[in-house]
Amino acid sequence: MTAEPAAVLAETDALELLGRGRIDIEGRLVDASNTTLRAEITLDGVTRRCVYKPVRGERPLWDFPDGTLAGREVSAYLVSRATGWGLVPPTILRDGPLGPGALQLWIDEPAEVGSLIGFVPAFDVPEGWFAVASARDDDGDAYALAHADDPRLARLAVFDAVINNADRKGGHVLYPASGDVHGVDHGVSFHVENKLRTVLWGWTGKPLPAEATDVLARLGEQLDGPLGEALDEHLTITEVRQVGRRVKRLMRACRFPEPPQEWPAIPWPPI
Template sequence: MTSSELRPVLDESDALRLLRSGELEVEGRLVDASNTTLRAFLSLDGVTARCVYKPIRGERPLWDFPDGTLADREVAAYLVSHASGWDLVPPTVLRDGPLGPGACQLWIDEPEHAEPLVGFVPAGSLPPRWFPVAAARDDDGAPYALAHADDPRLARLAVLDAVLNNADRKGGHVLYGPDDRIYGVDHGVCFHVEDKLRTVLWGWSRRPLPPDAREMLAGLAAALAGPLGETLAEHLTTAEVAATARRVARLLETNRFPVPSDDWPAIPWPPI
């Protein structure tokens, strides 16, 4: 099947319908993923699109995430993102597939020659409006900096990660999508009850949140006390849902981006 035969853009409701009810045909495995991650085709009523299918049976147990599944946390991250109105996580559902139940997420085709928003840059050559995050060296010992753009789309993603308590925001988990949008993917290690934020997007640390974040967070707080909280309870523990509400309340109170902790590595490995 060629890319011209695929429908590249779907609205939210059509995407969810396709994800839930489409016929799923596995195309291949993404070999760099630590858990079983498959790229697949979804077809329904003459519409075909790609997706990422992560079967629960292919998950490796994590000692610090003993409850629930990675797939459930992937779906929970989408639900929070959608409730925020920022829609930073591609549509994601829990469904059955060739290898049993798993998370199924709409595939994001990145445009060619997209300008990176996160990466390693030579020390002393930081692009304009970029934040350095950490010092590094290449195999020859040349100094580099892990850095990211001061981009409002990334700032929104950093706020969402603070809500989700994302323990694995790598640079490669930030994708360009249609209409100059960005998406965050790979949210299997989110929602822990303890603070475990681990990200490459520390450039705004201690700075005020974006102007539109307060309204978004207030809406999330209300939703978590009602329907969103009830829906999340189908995928997370009661304690994890309560901890999410506390993180939202803390962000509303401080109105600032969080600060890296000294109690655990603040940057995932590998960062990109």
């Protein structure tokens, strides 16, 4: 049986499917640095695709020595769910064919989908876009790495600042037919030191969206309760504490953060 393009699952149904469904591996996504598998998952006649990242396939990272990348993927989903913005597809930690790992619902993108992030001619940046970096192609022509001034991306930028995402590439942003924006690949997030690397620097120093104030306040409350308890299962005590501190700093500043000065602020490759 193959996964068919079907109606979007409700979040509770997706979590049930991920938690109890039968996993059949289809193949490996070869561009990923860690073992990342595409699979079909089936429960009670419902079949969808998912991404399975087994812990045993993770490459050790010197600057992320604690916990697992899979646990950070799950933590990103938990924070996303707490914001109410639905930025990260349903993600759980469960045992699979290659042992414990992160299981995330696959997000299909329409063939004609247009990205809100990319390289554009330096002298022809679209109206309503921010240029965030300069580049040249092999012929020496000037380009700009740019992204749209879009409220959905602004939400993602706030979210990345909260989880301290060290790898927000343009290719880690998905555009499903629903019109939403999803972020994926959060395995190198939640470090205790500032490691924010992203292509979404267009709002640097600008005021946060008005809605972010209530969302951050709600996050702070939940970090002292059920969200904090859930994150404790996947992150260290210090990492969870630092999430709360980043939330407080964002609320106090009411502005998007500035790029770090100690290391490159944009991941490589950026797309």
